[in-house]
Amino acid sequence: MKNLSATPPKKPFNSLPVWFSLWIALLWLIVFDLDISLQMLLYGLDDMAEYFSRYAEPDFSDLPRYLHLMMQTIATALWGTLIALVFAFLLAPFAARNLTPNKVTYRLAREVLNFLRALPDLLLALIFVAALGLGPLPGALALGVHTAGFLGKFFAESLERVDKGVIEAIQATGASRSQVVMYAGWPSILREAIGYTLYIVDRNVRMASVLGLVGAGGIGLALHDTLRFFKYGESAALIVVILTVILAFDYFSTWMRGKLT
Amino acid sequence: MKYLPLCWPTRNGLPPLALVISFAVVFGALAWAAPIAEINPLRLIASVPRLLSFIGNILVMPDAQYFPELFRKMLETLEMAMLATSIALAISLPLGFLAAKNTSPHPAVFHFMRTLLSFMRALPELVWALVFVSAVGLGPLPGVMALAFVTVGFMGKFFAESIEVVDAKPIEGVEAHGAGWLQVRTFAYLPQAMPDFIGSTLYILEHNLRAAAILGLVGAGGVGYDMVMAMRLFDYDRILSIALGIYLIVALLDRLSSHFRSRVI
Amino acid sequence: MTSISLHNVTKQFGNGFHALRGVTADFTPGTLTAIIGPSGAGKSTMIRMINGLEFPTNGQVKVEDRVVNRSNLKEIRGDVGIIFQHYNLVSRLAVMTNTLTGRLKHRSWLGSMLYLFRKNDMDLAFQALDRVGLLDRAWDRADRLSGGQQQRVGIARALAQAPRILLADEPVASLDPVTSEEIMQILREICDRDGITVIVNLHQVDLARRFASRVIGLNAGKIVFDGHPDALDQSTLDRIYHNHTEKEIRNEIPAPMLADA
Numbered sequence: 170m171k172n173l174s175a176t177p178p179k180k181p182f183n184s185l186p187v188w189f190s191l192w193i194a195l196l197w198l199i200v201f202d203l204d205i206s207l208q209m210l211l212y213g214l215d216d217m218a219e220y221f222s223r224y225a226e227p228d229f230s231d232l233p234r235y236l237h238l239m240m241q242t243i244a245t246a247l248w249g250t251l252i253a254l255v256f257a258f259l260l261a262p263f264a265a266r267n268l269t270p271n272k273v274t275y276r277l278a279r280e281v282l283n284f285l286r287a288l289p290d291l292l293l294a295l296i297f298v299a300a301l302g303l304g305p306l307p308g309a310l311a312l313g314v315h316t317a318g319f320l321g322k323f324f325a326e327s328l329e330r331v332d333k334g335v336i337e338a339i340q341a342t343g344a345s346r347s348q349v350v351m352y353a354g355w356p357s358i359l360r361e362a363i364g365y366t367l368y369i370v371d372r373n374v375r376m377a378s379v380l381g382l383v384g385a386g387g388i389g390l391a392l393h394d395t396l397r398f399f400k401y402g403e404s405a406a407l408i409v410v411i412l413t414v415i416l417a418f419d420y421f422s423t424w425m426r427g428k429l430t
Numbered sequence: 431m432k433y434l435p436l437c438w439p440t441r442n443g444l445p446p447l448a449l450v451i452s453f454a455v456v457f458g459a460l461a462w463a464a465p466i467a468e469i470n471p472l473r474l475i476a477s478v479p480r481l482l483s484f485i486g487n488i489l490v491m492p493d494a495q496y497f498p499e500l501f502r503k504m505l506e507t508l509e510m511a512m513l514a515t516s517i518a519l520a521i522s523l524p525l526g527f528l529a530a531k532n533t534s535p536h537p538a539v540f541h542f543m544r545t546l547l548s549f550m551r552a553l554p555e556l557v558w559a560l561v562f563v564s565a566v567g568l569g570p571l572p573g574v575m576a577l578a579f580v581t582v583g584f585m586g587k588f589f590a591e592s593i594e595v596v597d598a599k600p601i602e603g604v605e606a607h608g609a610g611w612l613q614v615r616t617f618a619y620l621p622q623a624m625p626d627f628i629g630s631t632l633y634i635l636e637h638n639l640r641a642a643a644i645l646g647l648v649g650a651g652g653v654g655y656d657m658v659m660a661m662r663l664f665d666y667d668r669i670l671s672i673a674l675g676i677y678l679i680v681a682l683l684d685r686l687s688s689h690f691r692s693r694v695i
Numbered sequence: 696m697t698s699i700s701l702h703n704v705t706k707q708f709g710n711g712f713h714a715l716r717g718v719t720a721d722f723t724p725g726t727l728t729a730i731i732g733p734s735g736a737g738k739s740t741m742i743r744m745i746n747g748l749e750f751p752t753n754g755q756v757k758v759e760d761r762v763v764n765r766s767n768l769k770e771i772r773g774d775v776g777i778i779f780q781h782y783n784l785v786s787r788l789a790v791m792t793n794t795l796t797g798r799l800k801h802r803s804w805l806g807s808m809l810y811l812f813r814k815n816d817m818d819l820a821f822q823a824l825d826r827v828g829l830l831d832r833a834w835d836r837a838d839r840l841s842g843g844q845q846q847r848v849g850i851a852r853a854l855a856q857a858p859r860i861l862l863a864d865e866p867v868a869s870l871d872p873v874t875s876e877e878i879m880q881i882l883r884e885i886c887d888r889d890g891i892t893v894i895v896n897l898h899q900v901d902l903a904r905r906f907a908s909r910v911i912g913l914n915a916g917k918i919v920f921d922g923h924p925d926a927l928d929q930s931t932l933d934r935i936y937h938n939h940t941e942k943e944i945r946n947e948i949p950a951p952m953l954a955d956a
Contacts, residue, residue: 196516199509203570203651210571220565244463251460287680291556291644291654292673295661300481305467306474338783338849341746342856343772343800348807352796356787379556382647383658386467389556393648396560408557415552436811439792441834445810 227409228402235410238387239378243414245305245312245386246373252313253320253373254366256285260317261324262350267336268328270346282325285318290376294385308385312373323365327358360429367422374418378411487664492671500653500668504675507652510570510645511638514577519631521582526589527615533593543586551583555641559650570651577638577645588630592623632687639683643676698724698860698892699745704754706740706916714740716916717754724859725890727883729897729907729924733936736913738896742862745894746775758860773800776853780865782845786838790829790848793837794820797855816855823854827881843874850881861885863895867902875899879906900932 229235262268263278290311297307331354339353355362381389388411395404437443444450463469527533529543555576562572596619604618646654653672660668699722706715715737722728730738743749744756747768756763758771776797784793798816799807806812812820824830827847832840837848846866853861863882867875879895883906886893897903903910904924912920912935920927920935 192516196513199513203506203509203513203574205569205571205574210566217565241466244466247459247463248467248469283681283684284677287640287677288673289640289644289676291647292657292676295658296484297481299661300484301473301477306469309467309469310474332783334779334781334783335785337748338777338779338852339785339796339799341748341772341775341777342797342852343769344796344807345769345799345804347804348799348802351808351810352788352799353785356785359787375552375554379554382556392557393560396564408553408561411557412549412552416548419548419552435814436806437814437817438810439789439795439812439817 223401224405224408226402227405228400229406231403232406232410235388235391235407238381238391239410239414241305241387242377242381243374243418245309245380246370246377248309249312249316249373249377250366250370252309253316253369256313256317257320257324260321261328262347262354264321264325265328265354267331267333268346268350268354278321279325282318282321285314286322287318288315290315290380291383294380294383298384303384305386308377308380311380311385312376316369316373320365320369324358324362327361327365328354331357364426364429367425371418371422375415378415487666488670488673490667490670492674493667496668496671500656500671500675503646503653503656504679506570507642507646508639508679510573510577510642510651511635514574514581514642515631515635515638517574517578518581518585518634521578522585522589525582525586526593527619529586529590530593532596533615533619544590547583547586547590549583551580551587553580555580555645556648559645560648563649568649573642573645573650573652576650577641580641581634581638584634585630588634589623589627592626592630593619595626596622629691632691636680636683636687639680640676698722698759699894700757701741701744702755702757704741704744704751704756706737706744706749707752713916715744715751718913718916718918720911720918720921722892722894724892725886726909727886727893727895727907728909728911729895729903730911730913731897731900731903731935732913732919734898735915737916738913739864741913742777742864742894742896745860745862746772746777748777769800773856774858775860775862776856776858777862777864778846778849778853778866780868782842782849784837784845784848784852786836788837789834790824790837790840790851791820791833793848794823794833794851794855797823797852800856819857820851820855823851824848826854826885827851842870843877846870846874846878847881850878850885854885858891860892860894863893865896865898868898875902882906900927903927 260278260282263270263274264282266275269275269278293314294308294311297310301307301310328350335357336349336353339349344352377386379389381387381391382393384390388407392404392407392411395401395407434443438445440446525543525547528535528539529547531540534540534543558576558579559573562575566572566575600622601614601618604614609617642652644652644654644657646652646656647658649655653675656668657672659665660672701718701720704715704718705713707713718737718741730741732738740749744751744763745758747763747765750764758775761767761771763771785796792810795812795816798812798819802812802816821830821833824833827850829840829844829847829851832844837845840848849866861882866882867878870878879902882893882895885891895903895907904927907924910920910922910924910927911918912931914935914937920931
């Protein structure tokens with residue numbers, strides 16, 4: 170090397186390859202622990218080609234019933250979202266650092282929202298079915314309670330981003346806390362709030378189709394039954410119906426959210 | 431201007447038209463849905479005592495003998511989520527590039543990939559789990575497959591969107607030096623899209639943990655099966671233990687991911 | 696009766712910064728006082744003490760013989776209007792609705808939650824908008840207006856409270872000279888016609904000279920001048936705007952020049 174004016178600094182230790190190798194090692198351990206073997210998968214893949222061919226001819230003979238069940242799914246999702254909206258509307262201002270009355274209510278509201286989010290809707294659906302019996306109502310409740318956690322957190326985070334000055338200005342007129350929330354808070358985040366709500370409606374339609382598996386509404390249960398009795402044609406038809414409706418809703422809600430921005 | 435004693439702050443004193451229409455639409459939809467979803471406030475109120483007694487039953491001392499098995503099941507759930515997310519990550523990276531308008535080799539490829547990803551995330555994991563169980567049998571394998579499949583749908587989309595909002599200048603810089611197709615993507619697009627993408631991955635991992643917890647319902651591994659059996663057999667202390675176990679792991683992951691997020695992003 | 700009185704008010708912020716050091720001042724009702732001084736002198740802090748947006752670390756602030764503390768905050772704020780440098784309007788609400796927020800203290804909880812106002816609220820709001828010359832823009836969205844117009848809406852909002860005191864925290868700092876004139880004219884007119892006590896924070900000395908009947912000069916948290924605007928000669932201005940060190944402030948500044956308040 171030519172004469173340099175000083176010794177070049179040592180190349181800093183790049184930890185990336187180390188982390189990456191550790192990660193791969195971890196994954197290998199997991200595969201071992203879960204007793205998954207590549208062989209099993211490969212055999213499975215081979216079978217699977219044949220297996221999926223059984224779904225090639227969807228049987229739509231029971232279509233009216235499937236559509237009714239799908240309507241039930243959407244209805245469940247709508248009411249679930251409403252319940253979530255009500256809870257979130259009431260809780261979010263307490264979970265927002267800038268609008269909450271004191272630290273205690275803030276922490277409490279945040280933990281409640283976290284707790285609601287953590288419980289899987291299916292577990293909640295199981296509990297509500299045990300308490301209310303079968304049918305879509307427990308499903309709507311389960312969805313409502315669980316997504317209240319998400320919606321509440323989204324709303325609270327949006328409210329925290331509202332311009333401090335605007336909030337001060339309303340406070341300075343002698344308005345009460347709830348008036349400040351209603352006039353400086355919600356109007357400032359209306360667009361975002363609607364966007365989040367549409368996202369949750371979308372998500373709830375997806376989840377509602379599955380809650381039927383625990384007896385909380387129709388179409389999931391129908392699919393479980395057809396699969397259990399190896400009725401592939403009907404299963405295929407059900408999947409097509411579910412897929413179409415979910416995709417349609419997805420498209421609609423994305424379009425609506427696009428119109429908001 | 432004539433106003434009734436109480437009015438809204440609009441020219442004519444009535445609520446704004448857009449608001450009225452939105453309310454009417456929403457109200458109409460809910461009214462249509464109510465009988466179908468069997469919304470019945472009376473039934474709800476009548477069920478409160480049963481709900482309360484149920485909750486009262488659950489709040490008992492958990493059976494410590496169950497803990498080792500619960501721990502194993504929770505670990506299995508966590509492992510399923512991590513494995514599925516990692517596999518999905520590996521697959522989504524290249525797919526994301528193909529599904530982003532600015533890095534896709536051809537518009538036809540772009541549209542095809544986007545539709546494919548849309549299809550992959552449309553159905554909930556549980557539906558795919560049902561199908562895969564039917565195909566490869568019970569156990570965590572179909573669960574991991576179902577999770578990975580749906581996750582690719584979401585990750586691919588997130589990743590594609592992160593790539594699409596990348597700043598053009600550094601890209602031009604790298605290209606101007608004669609970098610090849612793959613090199614441009616690795617050294618110009620990837621570093622910019624990374625922070626966003628890491629954020630999405632953490633969020634997806636949290637979600638997959640919850641999803642993995644319920645896949646056991648259909649026999650696809652994880653603690654879901656125990657959950658359903660406990661409900662059916664009225665094994666109340668187990669229900670509490672399982673719920674707490676899930677809550678603890680999700681909360682832990684939540685803390686870890688916010689900590690990691692603040693350090694990396 | 697003194698309208699406002701600050702007695703030996705000190706304010707120290709969490710990071711150790713002393714914003715105000717022993718400020719004492721009394722304000723006669725129906726006067727327009729301008730507070731001038733360099734950035735960081737404590738002008739904003741002093742004004743914000745009056746309606747409880749800040750609280751003193753030591754000393755006392757009284758508004759119409761009521762001590763300002765957390766328990767009577769809403770009471771006092773009902774009588775004190777304030778306008779801000781960045782206007783602090785709720786962007787997506789209409790000009791009229793923004794003005795009406797000045798009436799929130801007088802509204803019932805349920806009515807205000809539903810955005811319902813009484814006829815006399817509407818009348819007061821219209822009158823306020825008329826006084827600032829924006830009646831024709833009553834139904835436009837607040838963020839569609841120019842800076843000067845938005846500030847006028849801010850004034851209308853304050854007027855709708857029917858306050859006895861009006862605070863203005865750097866009201867013209869973001870406006871061009873012509874618009875600044877207009878705003879100061881409005882403030883002067885409000886003071887003269889309605890007998891409202893007006894206190895304005897300014898860094899434009901010539902506006903202070905022309906519109907105020909009393910000027911208070913703040914520097915590094917201390918009052919270094921309190922008197923008639925005519926007494927603002929160059930040496931006084933130097934004293935007000937000079938950068939003092941901590942030591943100088945404590946030892947060398949002569950006692951403030953007090954004229955007939």
